[in-house]
Every structure is written in structure tokens, then in C-alpha cells.
Amino acid sequence: MDGGSAKYLTDLVERVLVGDTGALARAITIAENRLEGWQLLLSRIHPKLGRAVVVGVTGPPGVGKSTLVNEFTKEQRRRNRTVGVLAIDPSSPISGGAVLGDRIRMTDSSLDNGVFIRSASSRGRLGGLSPAVGHMVDLMDASGRDVVVLETVGTGQSEVEVADLADTTIVVCAPGLGDDVQAIKAGILEVGDVLVVNKSDQAQARQTEQQLRAMLMLRRGPRADIEVVKTVATSGVGVAELVNAVDRHVAGSGQAEHRIARREHRLQRLIIESAMDDIRARCGGNEELIASLAKAVRCGESDVDAASESLVRLLLSGNR
Amino acid sequence: MTISALLSRRFDEHRKLSASRIPARLKILLAKVGFDGHDRGIKILTSILREHGHEVVYLGKYLTVAVVVEAALQEDVDVIGLSFLGGSHITYCQEIAQRLRERGLGRVCLVVGGVIPDKDIDPLKQAGVHAVFTPNTDTRDILKFLDNFAAQSAAAAAQIT
Numbered sequence: 001m002d003g004g005s006a007k008y009l010t011d012l013v014e015r016v017l018v019g020d021t022g023a024l025a026r027a028i029t030i031a032e033n034r035l036e037g038w039q040l041l042l043s044r045i046h047p048k049l050g051r052a053v054v055v056g057v058t059g060p061p062g063v064g065k066s067t068l069v070n071e072f073t074k075e076q077r078r079r080n081r082t083v084g085v086l087a088i089d090p091s092s093p094i095s096g097g098a099v100l101g102d103r104i105r106m107t108d109s110s111l112d113n114g115v116f117i118r119s120a121s122s123r124g125r126l127g128g129l130s131p132a133v134g135h136m137v138d139l140m141d142a143s144g145r146d147v148v149v150l151e152t153v154g155t156g157q158s159e160v161e162v163a164d165l166a167d168t169t170i171v172v173c174a175p176g177l178g179d180d181v182q183a184i185k186a187g188i189l190e191v192g193d194v195l196v197v198n199k200s201d202q203a204q205a206r207q208t209e210q211q212l213r214a215m216l217m218l219r220r221g222p223r224a225d226i227e228v229v230k231t232v233a234t235s236g237v238g239v240a241e242l243v244n245a246v247d248r249h250v251a252g253s254g255q256a257e258h259r260i261a262r263r264e265h266r267l268q269r270l271i272i273e274s275a276m277d278d279i280r281a282r283c284g285g286n287e288e289l290i291a292s293l294a295k296a297v298r299c300g301e302s303d304v305d306a307a308s309e310s311l312v313r314l315l316l317s318g319n320r
Numbered sequence: 321m322t323i324s325a326l327l328s329r330r331f332d333e334h335r336k337l338s339a340s341r342i343p344a345r346l347k348i349l350l351a352k353v354g355f356d357g358h359d360r361g362i363k364i365l366t367s368i369l370r371e372h373g374h375e376v377v378y379l380g381k382y383l384t385v386a387v388v389v390e391a392a393l394q395e396d397v398d399v400i401g402l403s404f405l406g407g408s409h410i411t412y413c414q415e416i417a418q419r420l421r422e423r424g425l426g427r428v429c430l431v432v433g434g435v436i437p438d439k440d441i442d443p444l445k446q447a448g449v450h451a452v453f454t455p456n457t458d459t460r461d462i463l464k465f466l467d468n469f470a471a472q473s474a475a476a477a478a479q480i481t
Binding site: 022025028029100104121 | 345366367369370371372373374375376377378379380383386387390391393394395396423424
């Protein structure tokens, strides 16, 4: 990197830290696409992190997550808190393209300076979160947002990874998805710090709520103490109660220590992930070598463990 | 050649390759402003662009110019596509182009599609619209235009760094 781009990044970081919208948008693009200087950008903001409360919102497609996030954001604004929203939609496994349609439900706040909304695709991570998502949340935190909302499609592994990033995870369910509730009982419900029954004006809402409460009764320990909130996101009913429930969870005993420990844990994981990415990138372009190792294993001259060990040794020694 | 020499050469090649590899994927905002609610075309285009590998932020209809420009700013998009089937394209495009400049988004490529009379194409381009697609446009030509734009902006970005 030359001096010009280093200066550009330094300016950009400063503008992000004072909450400039355009700078935050650009910084997120740099982190998302790993454009030149992304590591420098992130290393500059790391000491400034941890001020925002990160709220994860997950649940099956169609339960009303985006509409709920829209109302949740408005309620946070009524309490004079600034909000950043990061909404993840799936990308096509075939073309890599994506339709990011969450924002269409969030236009209520789009002219409010205190709200920053960003859509992103899962970039091929089916059901998971790309490491860039954590960086994008960090940037919103660094820009001084009081609350950062991370909305994901509740499929695959994403919900577990949301819980890794978020201080409080909201799992949204809807009535009339009887089998669906059964299906997610052992899955995403377990990571929820607050459970929401949205569309609770529908006939089966009571039944869904009872199912959730019955499930919680079987739990032991702190995870049994989970609040269930009923909402109607389209009209805003119950959303103030939801914000109260999130506030209570954030203020709950041991949460402050838990937050610090989780951030520490996440940094450790980022280092491991980055190391694995590095190894994987070094494997690319070494097909010949890997093919010859595979041949050696097939002929019985070596075994997979030994081949992998020598591959790693060669990859790491060949390029410093 | 020893394995480590082979490796080292490969690393250099790989590094050069990944440095020069620029994603052709564009981030595109599609929206309708004003009171025209005909959104069939823009929804079809949304799907076509996704199939082609682009990331499309679909913002919906009945929007104001201010909402579209703020969304473009926060989403940091490369392209804005507006659909008009109600005859109000010139007024809105002048307004949006000016607001884009005011918000420091002069670099964003603004394209327009819909029912646009031939005589309006020049005034639109003067207002700052980069391309106009009419009902006669082959969708492959839209994709080609976007590919060219992606290649140009990649080349421009390579010159800056």
C-alpha cells in the first residue's frame, strides 16, 4: 500500500469514528469485499469496540423478522438511541447473485439520521455467516451506534453464529407453522435469549406461545429463564415490551462479564479462521504438489495424515 | 526443480492472480419513485440481475428521491436503476442526479428503464442518466451494459491504487 491509500484509510477511520454515514458505508464495503487496506482499517477500530449493544434477530423465513426490526428500530429511536441495522439475505449458490429485500420493510426510518441500514448477502455461506459480517457489525459499533441489530435468515448454522456475535439474540416464531415450531425446537430456539411470537393477532398464537412456554419449563438453570414476548410487527403491538425484555437481558446478572468473555472468544476464533483461510489460499495453485501427495497415498508410500503434515510444512516454509 | 522452488513460484503466480482478480459483481439498487405502481418489469429485472450474479437491493415502489439517495449512500451501491411507466421520468431524474451529487455520490451509475419516449432520451442523458432502456431493449443488452460498466470501474480502481 502506498502513502496515498494509507492516508485515505486514516481519514476514513476518523470519519467513521465520528459517525459519518458515507464513511461508514464505504468502510463496510471495504471490509465486506476485503478491498486493499481492510486489515489496517479493522485494526484501527478494534480498540474502540464494545460500546454498542448487539442484538441478533433470527427465525425461519417469512415470520416477519424485517418488519419486526423496522418497529424495533423505531422503538429504540423513541428511547433516543441510535441504531445500526445489518440485514443478511441468502446469495444464490449457482450465480452468486442475491436479492436483498429486507430494506423494503424498513423504509420508515430511512430518512432518520440516527438509523443506518445496510443489506448484505451471505456470499455463498449457505446458512452461515461470513467472517465479514462480524467486521461489518464492528464498524457500526465503532461509528457510535447505541444498538446494532443483526438480522439473519434462520437456516443452517447462521443462528448459532449470530449468538456468537450478539449480546442478546431474539428468535422470532410465528403461529400456524406448527410443524415448523416442532422442527426448530432443538435448533434455533436454544440460542434465543428472548423468544418472540410474531403475528400474535392470529388464531393459533396462543397455542404457539404455550408450546414455547412448555418447552422452557423443561429447561434447567439460567436458560430456563427466557422471556416470551408476543408481537404484531405490522402494527407495532408488543414491540415496546420486546425492547424492555432485551434491555432486561442486557442488564441481567453476569451479562457484562459474559460480553467481555464472548468478545475475547470471538477474537480467538477470528485468528483461527484467518489462519485456516491463509492455509487454504496457499493450497490454491499447488494442485500438482497435492496431486503428487495423493498419488503417494494411493500407492501406499504415505498416508493422509503424513501427507497433510508435509503439505502444511511445505506451505509454511515456501513463502515468508 | 525442487518442491519448495516449485511452491515458491506457484505462490508468486497465485498472489499476482488474486491481486488482479476483480469481482464483476455489482451492487445495484432498484427502485420506483413517485405514484407509478407498475412494478412487474423491475421485479423481473431484479431476478435477471440476481441470476447474472449481481447483488440487488430491491427497495420497492412509491418512494421519494430522498429515500432512494439515502439508501444508495448507506448501501454504497455501484448502480441505481429506476423504473418509470408513469411519464414523470425527466423531473425525477433531474432531481435524483442533483441530490446524488450533493451527497457525494456522483460516481454512481444511474440507469433508467420503462416506457420512455425516444424524444426524452437525450434530456435524460443531459440530466445525468448513463443509460436508458425501453420496452424494446433486450435484457441481454442491459447485462452487457452492466458488465462493461463493471470492467470500466475495475480499471479505474486499478489505476488509483
